[in-house]
Amino acid sequence: MSRRVTLSDVAELSGVSAITVSRVLNQPEKVSEPVQNKVNAAISKLGYIPNRSASALASARSGVIGVVIPSLSNNVFNDVLRGVYDVTGPAGYQVLLVDTHYSPIEEERMIRTLLGQAPEAMIITGGNQTEHARKLLEKAEIPIVQIMDKLDEPVDMNVGFSHRKAAFEVVERILAAGYTKLGFLGARMDPRAQQRLQGYRLAMEQAGLLNDDLVLTTPRPSSIAMGCELFKGLVAQSGGLCDAVFCVNDDLALGTLFECQRMNISIPKDLAICGFNDIEASALVNPPLSSVRVPRHEMGVVATEMVIKAIKGEVISERVVDCGYQIKMRESTRAVA
Amino acid sequence: MSRRVTLSDVAELSGVSAITVSRVLNQPEKVSEPVQNKVNAAISKLGYIPNRSASALASARSGVIGVVIPSLSNNVFNDVLRGVYDVTGPAGYQVLLVDTHYSPIEEERMIRTLLGQAPEAMIITGGNQTEHARKLLEKAEIPIVQIMDKLDEPVDMNVGFSHRKAAFEVVERILAAGYTKLGFLGARMDPRAQQRLQGYRLAMEQAGLLNDDLVLTTPRPSSIAMGCELFKGLVAQSGGLCDAVFCVNDDLALGTLFECQRMNISIPKDLAICGFNDIEASALVNPPLSSVRVPRHEMGVVATEMVIKAIKGEVISERVVDCGYQIKMRESTRAVA
DNA sequence: ATTTGGTATGATAGCGCAATCATGATGCCT
DNA sequence: AGGCATCATGATTGCGCTATCATACCAAAT
Incomplete structure (x- = not known):
């Protein structure tokens, strides 16, 4: 039973410190080329795969975006989801998807579960949250976009139509x-x-x-x-x-x-x-x-781009986007x- | 900017040690009722939400099941996915879903990404993995089910039909x-x-x-x-x-x-x-x-039940399930x- | 009274990584 | 030549939690 390969295994094999290996992975521009090559060689030789839990814990950045939809069976949300993935993938975020079965009670439970993963942002369908769920969201202090609906009082941001x-x-x-x-x-x-x-x-x-x-x-x-x-x-x-x-x-x-x-x-x-x-x-x-x-795919894309911008601390000029519809x-x- | 509420905050407020709070959450049967009540009161008063990253790191159990599908747009996989969620939800597992866009190269990258989350099991569509991806999967030493297809040489388990x-x-x-x-x-x-x-x-x-x-x-x-x-x-x-x-x-x-x-x-x-x-x-x-x-929902359910059993160390008698079809x-x- | 065993709780350490600060080396300016 | 950035790398520490072992306590058995 082989122990999992860790950063320091790679560090040892390549003859550098652990933090240098970490830098090769996360900020390669800060590491000289010969060292990078040594480290990368060690990484592939050992088949090292970074542990995201440890990374998330140490850096307080989980790389996760939570997505709450009411139903997996409804293809409408599929298109939205595809839009979300189209943006999160290239940006290096993981999507944690939950399905509320159209129940605000379950939604509250799911939001709680999601928050346990310390998501950096959340994308939530509609504005029909329980009072408690809304409090949880506000307290989380992360970028949140509510999608599909056009809401009078969004928790944070909003992409939808009437x-x-x-x-x-x-x-x-x-x-x-x-x-x-x-x-x-x-x-x-x-x-x-x-x-x-x-x-x-x-x-x-x-x-x-x-x-x-x-x-x-x-x-x-x-x-x-x-x-x-x-x-x-x-x-x-x-x-x-x-x-x-x-x-x-x-x-x-x-x-x-x-x-x-x-x-x-x-x-x-x-x-x-x-x-x-x-x-x-x-x-x-x-x-x-x-x-x-209705621009389902676009809603997913726009909402995701908004939260990622917000995560990076950029200013979001339009916090409420009416994406319209075509008859x-x-x-x-x-x-x- | 309020710091995140942690276990020890709860411990302090309820006058017990951190580990006891942990037990109230994970093994409540080991804690006396009065202490449980105190702790639970503190938890809801503080709005404490456990940090899964820390938990995953400390316990080496991530509570995550990785799911690899070729396409989010194809509704066929949706039904499978619904089956997966129907089982993971009640069992307390999170699903980490990735979309390979039908590309084995991308699939390999996605599998690598998933493994970084230290999933406890994986559910993968088909058997068309790259050689390297297959190695990664074997090395991961976690339960893996390949679904949809009936495979001649599954990595681990298989649920599908010909x-x-x-x-x-x-x-x-x-x-x-x-x-x-x-x-x-x-x-x-x-x-x-x-x-x-x-x-x-x-x-x-x-x-x-x-x-x-x-x-x-x-x-x-x-x-x-x-x-x-x-x-x-x-x-x-x-x-x-x-x-x-x-x-x-x-x-x-x-x-x-x-x-x-x-x-x-x-x-x-x-x-x-x-x-x-x-x-x-x-x-x-x-x-x-x-x-x-074809029993899409069922494939999702069966595959998920199989990996969860395997996670728990139960013996899987049928590691290859032909779930058939109806003309x-x-x-x-x-x-x- | 003493032992035994079970139950409830706590102290400590460490999971794997990155933030922070420190250090040494190099080049460039005056 | 001296001083001062700038760059590459390292040492230490701690993120929040749980595994492990230790301890205190009580009841029942000797």
Whole structure:
């Protein structure tokens, strides 16, 4: 059972002090070339791999960025995460990812766990933290970006967009296309889904078209199958009175589309469909689905760049970034003739 | 700038020694109840959060499990990852996730990075490691599971299934349904995709139907849009001669389906389509797509349970688990009349 | 009364590394 | 020639925690 290779093993083999080896690894410009070569040779000969725990303890820098997302199954967060990794990797940070299952209680526990790793920064989805979790975050005194939502009172920094405004605007566009009996389908109903529902309600109310029979939501997880189910539910609940459906996300919209195909409901002639998120499939199904494109990957990138800048002590001029969205009106909500 | 709260702060406030506080956290059964209460009160009063780096250093147990996947964008790995988290969370392990972008060179670097965190175990996708990476893994002397593939010579443990066999079998089924000009579409072409192609070739050859004009692959990333593109390419390349297409994954199959809908090619009358992975959409589109269901979540769960058992020193009776697959024949490959 | 054994708590040391300060060597200026 | 940066390297210390061994105490058994 061979003991782990340490810095001083390398130091001994290369005939220098331990701290010099440390410098070769962390600040090579401070070490002369011949010494560097000796040390590097010893490192590869011994297969030395630095122990990050010890490094973190000694330097008070863990090289870890904590990321809190509500769900691993939701592909939306995947894209964000990819953006995060695209920045952390080259910058030499590790990502510690936790999944809260959409529960603020669990989120608080996860944040506590993460803080135990002494992350140098955190990226957190949304602003729905428990009071205690928020205190923990504030006390941590590290850069924190809350992403996805546009928040009124971010803990620290914020990168997101207004889901309410986006939904409001897309509903206005659908109504402007001539539809009047626009239903709403929602699942999971996390804070962002709630805000989209609010946007829908606001726009419908403003147009004098709000009708609770046209709204159907469930707290259960969202999926394409759930879209099929909810659409059937909405048909039953509204007496088949809808001429359009706004779905809280594209999964539900796809489910609705596929179900309509089976029910011989022609899109958009008999029914218009609009989703949210603009996942890849939406533009490629037949007919292409209208949706709201949101810069998921970009949010991950921007948020990560912000925290890394902040870690380095640089001044962040824009601590709140509204990264906007794009409404994609496609065939599925073509204007009524 | 308040200094971080440490164990000894808690010890001082509660009037016990530091080691006792440590015990309250790690082995509470060894501490009397009144002392536990005192200590816990002090912990919450001070908002103490243990420093995992120090703990890892002192105990030589990091509580970290390293996970290596080739791509964050591929949802297949997402499901696996969810399985991993479902086990690690309750067991109190942290996951350190890295993304190799399908590159063995990058994988080697990532493995090195991971090992620096002194993970107690590792879960790695596939068996395509560089020679050096393999050495590193062996030298690490920690439990390692390679997942997704069924490997001939795993580094340590293995949970997966034979992609070649699965593809071979599903191609046989398609041929048995009466199709003779079965094309193959592939993208990304990682080792698993290659194996599926091999399975296809084997089955086609065995049936005397192999024809290179029916095979079209690209190293570029897979996506639904790529499915559309490849299908158009295959039509051009084969002179429209296919009566069926086997796609290396469901994204390509969906792309093919959607493109066929636009080209007024009727499925399965004019063309049969079969995918691989059985993602949610496959069963819900029209017509439902045949596919091969693979236990992604289960692989994550099983692999993680195995390494955790191994960490605890339990004996793993089955070090190689073939978790199989299920062929789902649906409307898209209905037998020709 | 003494031994034994178990339980609860503490003292000490050290995990592997980097911050800090110290030292010696070198070059360059006046 | 003397003084003073500048550079390369080293010695020491401590980060916050836990392993290890030691100690104090009490109950039961002799």
